[in-house]
Amino acid sequence: MFQKLLIANRGEIAVRIIRACREMGIKTVAVYSQADADALHTQLADESICIGKAEAKDSYLNMERILSATIASGADAIHPGFGFLSENSKFAALCEKCNIAFIGPSARTIEETGNKSEARNAMVRAGVPVIPGTKEPIFTAEAGRKFADEIGYPVMIKAALGGGGKGMRVVQNSTDFEKNFQNAQREAENGFGDNSMYIEKYIEHPKHIEFQILADNEGNTIHLGERDCSVQRRHQKMIEESPCTALDEDLREQMGAMAVRAAKAVGYRNAGTVEFLLDSHRQFYFMEINTRIQVEHGVTELVTGIDLVKEQIRIAAGEKLGLRQSDIHLTGHAMEVRINAENPDKNFAPCPGTIQELHIPGGNGVRIDTAVYPGYIIPPYYDSMIMKVMVYDKDRESALKKMRSTLGEVIIEGVTTNLDFQYEILKNKEFESGAVHTDFIEKNFEETA
Incomplete structure (x- = not known):
């Protein structure tokens, strides 16, 4: 060790x-x-x-x-x-x-999975279902539009390298393609130092579901169930939960098996996440593999009882995975809300500044991950997320009630946050039903989407 x-x-x-x-x-x-x-x-x-x-x-x-x-x-x-x-x-x-x-995984695996075109091709070879898209990177709007015209609109333009919602645009028709391609490509160059792009068919009204995987250096690979990450704004996740209400045991088993297959296809080691889109017909498609611990890893820890960071360290130190797939059971329901120092009324502009007053709630089934404290100065140079509020309870209805109660106790004074906006989401009837898709924010909060 x-x-x-x-x-x-x-x-x-x-x-x-x-x-x-x-x-x-x-x-x-x-x-x-x-x-x-x-x-x-x-x-x-x-x-x-x-x-x-x-x-x-x-x-x-x-x-x-x-x-x-x-x-x-x-x-x-x-x-x-x-x-x-x-x-x-x-x-x-x-x-x-x-x-x-x-x-984390090897440099070779990071490189192979980080390039969306290469990752997609690896999944095709492994028999993992993928969204129709370009096999090689696209560098010009002309070439991209030609491909988009062939597979039909809407399409998604993506940076071949990178993530976090940067370098991504949805295009509804050929007329708007060039402008969106150029904007996405410019964003990709600024964010990742790479101008290679990728075009794929856009799946309308999907759920965004990711599977947590663990793999040791001997190739033993398991999944730890799924997280529903469908509540997003401009491809940035806002609320995550596990398990997903849209999955029954059969579909969970199918998707989990494909997540493991995807990991093995690239020789994956350590902790990672295989991301899928699930359409309204229960068909799922591979999106990408994130080769790191996720922001929302705590949700999986709460429903499985497994410390993912410790597992990462043990695997990197050469230890064999001490878990088998049969050891993994999702118990209860967990939910996470991201609290950012930003102003929803001003297009979610970052709000750095000094935290003057802070109250962090606690109690049974409540977990708060944060690094802020009273008097802490939030710098303007980095991501605006300052706190992750997580709750755990016996089922989704109980977890949702607990999350509303917990957010009602959070006090952050001195900077503007998205706390009230997140609370509005939790009160939304569509969210309450669990039937949310990736266009949920756009559809229900149009003025801030």
């Missing part, structure tokens, strides 16, 4: 990893930018090292400085969390070169 682990991240995920390491007896090293000198993760870790200026490119995205901090501190492993360098194959390869354990 590792003696010392460096966390190449910040915020609540860094705190989450530190907690897991403490329980496992592993010393931790926090890295931080100048803007995060007073951040909670720097105070909780055994050691803290400043790696650069506030901008992410000068700190959390600076591979050389992170690797130098790892070597200087004597850490023998790096956990990248999510975002930043977590899905960067070059960084994973550099870790391998420096004989530092990267807590």
